[in-house]
Amino acid sequence: MRNEGAVTAITAKRLTLALCAAGVIGGAVGALAVNHNNVAAETAAAAAPAPAAAPAPAVAAAAPAATVTLPDFTRIASQNGKAVVNIRVMGGMKTANRGNMPQIPPGHPLYEFFRQFQDPRFGGGREAPAPVFGAGSGFIVSPDGVILTNAHVVQGADEVTVKLQDRREFRAKVLGADPRTDVAVLKIDAKNLPTVPLGQSRSLLVGEWVLAIGSPYGLESTVTAGVVSATGRSLQDGVVPFIQTDVAVNPGNSGGPLFNTRGEVVGINSQIYSQTGGYQGLSFAIPIDVAVKIKDQIVATGKAQHAKLGVNVQEVGQAFADSFRLDSPEGALVSSVERGSPAERAGLKSGDVIRRVNGKPIVSYGDLSSIIALSRPGERASLDVWRDGKLVRIDATLGDANEKAKRAPQEELAQSSDGGAKLGLALRPLEPIERRQSGIATGLVIEDAAGAAAMAGVEPGDVLISINGRPVNSVEQVRDVMGKASKSVALLIQRGDAKIFIPVRIG
Structure with missing residues (x-):
């Protein structure tokens, strides 16, 4: 199945879906709690006796204000952050996305960090020498060192290093990566490691609080929070039903976990929608249900099947x-x-x-x-x-899905004549030489398009194959279908090597 959409590098300057690799990971502590309570304070003062007065009318006691409490993410950050890791990769120029580095002057505390990522701006405008480095995030899903991350984090890597929150470092083996879902599985040689609990992304609700842990632009142990903006978002080729959030995700968050308020991982932070390469309020995570299905296949066979x-x-x-x-x-x-x-x-x-x-x-x-x-x-x-x-x-x-596609079958030859005035089309039958050259065995050549058809995008030179799913080989068939149509019709057009449906409103 083919669908529209593209993902470009994080350095893209136009509005685009951007991969968010280039960072480290850890745990952090943050607390959000707001309590609204009525506070009454009065001061007693001595007073001389006063003449008796009429009793004041009774006043109903005011109801206490409702208490509103925001989620407390400190437990998630302190406990589950221990299982979030930093992934560093080294390889050729095709190594994982290195991100959109900001302008950092010499002497700045982050200058050395960005210099190590071989940003050409640190070399006086010269091309960065090989090898180049990239970075991302991941999280441990089994005590024996199985780690989930994004496929684009380790793409093209010759060497992968995993750094734990306790500062230990391990050389990692890439068990497998699946570019179609952007899921990769790593393995390090370690035991008794902390792990994250996995939840069910299909139970997520729009408006639910979620939290991400990552290292945007190398700022370790950064915790960001937000809400689920939508579920089942179809991007790129539509394979992954992404979770959309407004959690701040930037280069360095790629491969890191997205938690719900119960501390369960519900997604892998993967992409952002941005004009600048940085966060602009639209972040996308791979549902953990999808990631676990791919992980199980990779662990068992070394690859994922679709x-x-x-x-x-x-x-x-x-x-x-x-x-x-x-x-x-x-x-x-x-x-x-x-x-x-x-x-x-x-x-x-x-x-x-x-x-x-x-x-x-x-x-x-x-x-x-x-x-x-x-x-x-x-x-x-x-x-x-x-x-x-x-x-x-x-x-x-x-x-x-790995099988090569074959050319679509063509219909049998039929006679046709010009017509199609209601659509604004001038039609004629295919000439024998046209059938041989194009491989199209049936249909009507559109010599001219005007009116409703032209406004819908039909062009001269297109071949009309069917209307509302019914093959048309003659003007009589076109008139018959159009006589039964009311508001609009769907034209199946052959344009070059592609077949597309074009809706045309006629009423």
């Missing part, structure tokens, strides 16, 4: 929902099916809208990517698919 269905999908917006007569703009719209894939063998077609997988609702197309990619090859997937105005059940046996 399943595939063999479809390209698009988001279902309101225009597509109207076109396909859906009750809500939810699901994953299949734009093309890979030849020989599990999807083709199961009978999936372009124009199908996948609404559920194994009973789990597909709201966004990223939900489908996550469910399939986090499954294993050979597992069965039960799909609820919207086709021709009704739901059908399709069962598929998932394949291996």
Whole structure:
């Protein structure tokens, strides 16, 4: 499955998703507690007797003010911080992201720290010599030295060193790294190490307090806190349903733990959304449920496996929902099916809208990517698919994501003629030489686009394959489908080597 999105280096200057590697880790103590109580204080003074007066009317006693207590993170920081480690890597120029280093003048207490990371600005503008260094964070999940971190922290590393909070250092072995989920597993030769308790990220609620421990810009034992902003965020290729928080995460936090208020790890801090490379209020963590699944595979086999269905999908917006007569703009719209894939063998077609997988609702197309990619090859997937105005059940046996994709099949040749005025399209049949050169066996060439179709993004030279999931090989078929359409239609367009759906509003 292909989805849009990209992750760039932490030094990016434009608005981007940024990996947050380059730091150390430890434990810190911080306390937040606010108690609001009514305080009454009065001073008695001697007074001469006074004439009796009428009794004052009774006044109801004021109710005590409610007590509001913020979470106390000191216990988490002092106890679980002992299992958070600093990871230093050394390698070639492809070693893990080194972060966006600030301008540090000579003599500053942090000058030596940033100099060791080979920032070219410390070499008078010359290119940093090899080897180069990077840094990140991690946390111990078993007493015999198994450590979780981000894959991008150790990417390209020739040597990995783990430093514990008690200042001991160990050479670490990378048991395996999975770039698709950005999870890596390390092992150090040590016993009876402190560990962190693991929670369940699927139980997280939006608005819940969370805490991160890390070393942003080398400032060790930094504790930051915030709330869960959202769950199930689909970024990049949609494999990981990220936890979004407003916890301050910066270069150096990568691979470090995200705790809930019970002191359980619920995520691995991985990315930030930033214009500057620094924190701007949007941080993303890999759910611990995902990380543990990948960790178990790596420990057992040295690698992680991912399943595939063999479809390209698009988001279902309101225009597509109207076109396909859906009750809500939810699901994953299949734009093309890979030849020989599990999807083709199961009978999936372009124009199908996948609404559920194994009973789990597909709201966004990223939900489908996550469910399939986090499954294993050979597992069965039960799909609820919207086709021709009704739901059908399709069962598929998932394949291996490492298998190479094959070219999508082409429809059989059919005759067509020009038309399509309601869409604003001038259409003609494919010439034999065009079919041979493009590999497209059926459809109508769009010679000109105007009106609603042009506004939707249809271009001259595109090939119209289907409307609302129905193949069109002649103008009569186009008119028949358009005569039954109301608000909008979904055009399947072949543009170059890609097939895409384009919604066109017509009413």
